[in-house]
Amino acid sequence: MEYIAGGVTAPKGFKAGGVHCGIRKNKSKKDLALIVSDVMCSAAAVYTKNLVKGAPLYVTMENLKDGKAKAVICNSGNANTCNANGIEIAKGMCDLVAGLGVCESSDVIVASTGVIGQPLSLEPMKNAIGDLYKSISYEGSLSACEAIMTTDTVVKEAAVEFEIMGKVARIGGIAKGSGMIHPNMATMLVFITSDVAISPNMLAVAVKEDVKRTFNMISVDGDTSTNDMLSVMANGLCGNEEIKEDGEAFKAFKKALNMVTSKLCRMIAKDGEGATKLLECKVSGAKTEEDARVVAKSVITSSLFKAAMFGADANWGRVLCAIGYSGADVDVTKVDVAFKSAAGEIMVCSSGAGVDFDEDKAKKILLESEIEIIIGLNDGSGYATAWGCDLTYDYVKINGDYRT
């Protein structure tokens, strides 16, 4: 099981691409992406729990009721959320794909990302869909990934190759997301493809289990988006016998899926709006896995802690504080905290109280761009990891005037 190049087009039989169609004013920025499988796929998705949901999510939910899909269409620059005719536009986007002869309109996964509450016209997409379809290719993942970016500063692709039932299989994914990142159930936009044969039910089980430990464990700013969605399409072209139940093959699939999703999570957290540092909080010794998750997420979500990390300030009191208000069942007198990076590791708190430590060494460790916060709760065997980023001047700048 190893990482390979390519994103959604790493698995067999998936074409992808992206173009600038005109939703965005900046002509050098692609704003419409298309992913198409050569054959029908098992498909599953998870969605934001925000009560305010983008119209495309409702259309996708309807289309995935049969657990089947063949294509993804997604625009950036406009979230198609809180618009009077949002459902009509989202269905219109599916119809555009159907008009290409790719599949029925009801076999399309549709998504939008960008500003909320701005009217979205189908016109530019209608004009561009023909050229977009011509442009998609078996190497087009990067182009599709570029077309779904908003404030992202880097493309986010990951793919894994692994063996399943004697066949060589692949899972690949692309993701976008930089602000409004605090997923609850699903996240941002993530499109995953695979050439594994797996039933829609088992695919749904694998996705739900995975997001609990991956996308639900990242936070940039505590704001859960209205348009969060993660979808997986598996087309079976690697040639394995369809996975229909738990077992070796399902475990291998889940492990490969987790390799792709956890890599995308790290990329999203590291590219958080304005971020200069990736924060990876590893909690062990919790009473339950859920307690570990709650603690890890509370720490990487704390604005005070995030600002301290921006300043490379080993202010472990902020960590203790965030553990204390997390709501997890923790004995605060047992808590150990250490900071770790490429520059070394340093213990700063033991049994809930401060220890003497070398401030210069701590500073050196925290000046690196990837920081691990290692928390031992010493009260059980639950563990979890959460990913976040520092809070910087640039986060404020980016969001002080996002719409213009």
Place this chain on the structure above:
Amino acid sequence: MEYIAGGVTAPKGFKAGGVHCGIRKNKSKKDLALIVSDVMCSAAAVYTKNLVKGAPLYVTMENLKDGKAKAVICNSGNANTCNANGIEIAKGMCDLVAGLGVCESSDVIVASTGVIGQPLSLEPMKNAIGDLYKSISYEGSLSACEAIMTTDTVVKEAAVEFEIMGKVARIGGIAKGSGMIHPNMATMLVFITSDVAISPNMLAVAVKEDVKRTFNMISVDGDTSTNDMLSVMANGLCGNEEIKEDGEAFKAFKKALNMVTSKLCRMIAKDGEGATKLLECKVSGAKTEEDARVVAKSVITSSLFKAAMFGADANWGRVLCAIGYSGADVDVTKVDVAFKSAAGEIMVCSSGAGVDFDEDKAKKILLESEIEIIIGLNDGSGYATAWGCDLTYDYVKINGDYRT
């Protein structure tokens, strides 16, 4: 019922003051405050729900078990939290007050605020307590208020005069708090005094009811402090018959208390770390008061919305998003949103969808220093107000290197 000058020394029979004792290096910054009543008081307090609690809170809880207190001692510059000998130091602070002949050690409310996890020595306080006691006066509220400040940029005092059972009575308060402000149950440090006669039980009821609508409704950064505490001491010197049950007098007391606490709340939110704007979110038409509270607090807590307000950007999609993920029972298709300030009022969202509005007018409104966000949920009669502030470069700067 009207606001008057003075804070904790506005009510009859309370002396207060503050000195620099040496916990802080900066000699021009006072760091030890004392409030003393001429006679024994009914007393009540509420405390942070953070599992990590400052040692002084445990000592105060113990001392207030009998509902009586006569003095408050509070240092700034060190939170006395996560220290091995914290309880000993906090008790030692009470003993210093007892040593002055003011009252028993168990009649003292003790508090600390500042950095977490740094050893605190009793020595500088022991050396200064005599001079501090000499310096307290019936006009000393401001001096005490200065001595409890940390990153606060303005002093926070409020007092109200009102009639109760034919007597002229007063309630006054001082508060500190600028960062780590997201109270849950109590908040920051708030010391309130009154010359009303009221039983400890009724005082506790009044305080619990009030904080639900005041201090629990403010947020600067979503971080619930380890040292939050609000205490009230009522000494009865205004001469009214002791309030022992609900009725006219209790209602008047609660109303006056709310005038003091809501004013302090506005001051704390407006002086949030790095803040340039006070945000006051008024929610009406909620199914329940609790739903209104949840929605109001979610909006003023959203980092994205806070950054948009810093940029005077009328990005109402951020408001809808924060309502949607708040967890409150809301019909998002009924939501109206308007922005209001000294420069006017503008409707930006109606029935959950955007309305055409004058961007220049919106900008002008949002450039003011006090902004109201008016949300109509049109689904019931619950209402609530929450107070917050914008998210700015200076918040990041202040917290990037807090300890030095």
